[in-house]
Amino acid sequence: EAGVAQSPRYKIIEKRQSVAFWCNPISGHATLYWYQQILGQGPKLLIQFQNNGVVDDSQLPKDRFSAERLKGVDSTLKIQPAKLEDSAVYLCASSRWGYEQYFGPGTRLTVT
Amino acid sequence: SQQGEEDPQALSIQEGENATMNCSYKTSINNLQWYRQNSGRGLVHLILIRSNEREKHSGRLRVTLDTSKKSSSLLITASRAADTASYFCATDELGNQFYFGTGTSLTVIP
Numbered sequence: 001e002a003g004v005a006q007s008p009r010y011k012i013i014e015k016r017q018s019v020a021f022w023c024n025p026i027s028g029h030a031t032l033y034w035y036q037q038i039l040g041q042g043p044k045l046l047i048q049f050q051n052n053g054v055v056d057d058s059q060l061p062k063d064r065f066s067a068e069r070l071k072g073v074d075s076t077l078k079i080q081p082a083k084l085e086d087s088a089v090y091l092c093a094s095s096r097w098g099y100e101q102y103f104g105p106g107t108r109l110t111v112t
Numbered sequence: 113s114q115q116g117e118e119d120p121q122a123l124s125i126q127e128g129e130n131a132t133m134n135c136s137y138k139t140s141i142n143n144l145q146w147y148r149q150n151s152g153r154g155l156v157h158l159i160l161i162r163s164n165e166r167e168k169h170s171g172r173l174r175v176t177l178d179t180s181k182k183s184s185s186l187l188i189t190a191s192r193a194a195d196t197a198s199y200f201c202a203t204d205e206l207g208n209q210f211y212f213g214t215g216t217s218l219t220v221i222p
Contacts, residue, residue, distance in 0.1 A: 033210065042200050042212035043155070056209050091155065098204070100145055100157040 002026065004104035006092050012110045018080035021107045025073065025094030031055075033101060034067055034077050035091040043091055049075065050097065082111045116144075116201045116213030124219040131188040133216040135201030136181075142204045144177055144184050149198045149215075158186075158199075191220045 005024040013019050025032050030051050035043035046065065048055040051072035060067070064083070069075040079086055089108050093101040116137040125131050135144070146158040161168045161177045161184065168175045174187040188195055201213045 035212075042215050044212070045210050048210060058209070093155075098142065100160050101155075101202075102157065103155040105154050 004092055004094055004102055006090075006104035006107055008107055009105060010108050010110075012112065013082055015084055015111050016081040018078065019082055019109065020079075021077045021090050021092075021109075023075045023077070023092030023104060025075070025092070026102055029094035029096055029102070030072065031095045031097050032069055032075050033091075033093040033095075034075070035093065037089045037091055037106070039088070046077070079109075082109075084111050087111045116203050116211060118199070118201060118213045118216040120216060121214070122217045122219075124221065125191055127191060127193055127220055127222050129191055131191050131195070131218055131220070133186050133199055133218070135184045135186070135213055137184075137201075137203045137211075137213075138182065139203075140206045141179070142206060144175075145202045145204070146173075146175060146184075146186050147200045147202060147212075149200065151197070155200070188218075191218075193220050193222045196220045 007022050032049045034046045036046055037043040046060045047057040047067045049069040052069045067077045087110050089106040091106045093103045095101040116135045119134045143160055143162045145160045147155045148158055149155045159170045159175050161175050172189045177184045196219050198215045198217050200215045203211050
């Protein structure tokens, strides 16, 4: 079974620029998660989708972050405009509802 | 934000010894999960324990859950150098909010 795919793997941008990340979950997984992991910390959930509906986005900075999951499969996470403190690894995960999550390799974002 | 807290933050042991790490959380949960993250790599699921379970085993891993104390422990027996990693607990809270803890950094010395 193919794992969770993410792209790009690395991204360097200047502050105030925009950036987008893409995630393709494991086939058949209705639940998709985006996390932000700052170096030395645990992952922080940004948004959780069930199919193409949002279950939880309470920790998503909605003034600059947005996410969508069209057709309940692929998902994109966008940051506009980026700030220095957005430098982190952005992780995508998918699961069947109520089961363990499978993580992608992540996108390492550096904002300069 | 509500998160589990792992204890200790860092642990260093000799190969062959057992490693125990603990997780405390704040609210009622559907299940609690443990994940491993090797340096610079992605997260890998280790074990999931549901709120109506008290203990679960998987290979050299043993997880306990005490919902009355809102705590869980992960025991790794006969540790190996390859077990060196950060270990996170994650809680699937009622209301389906999902939180990771702060992690325990385990170093196994060959």
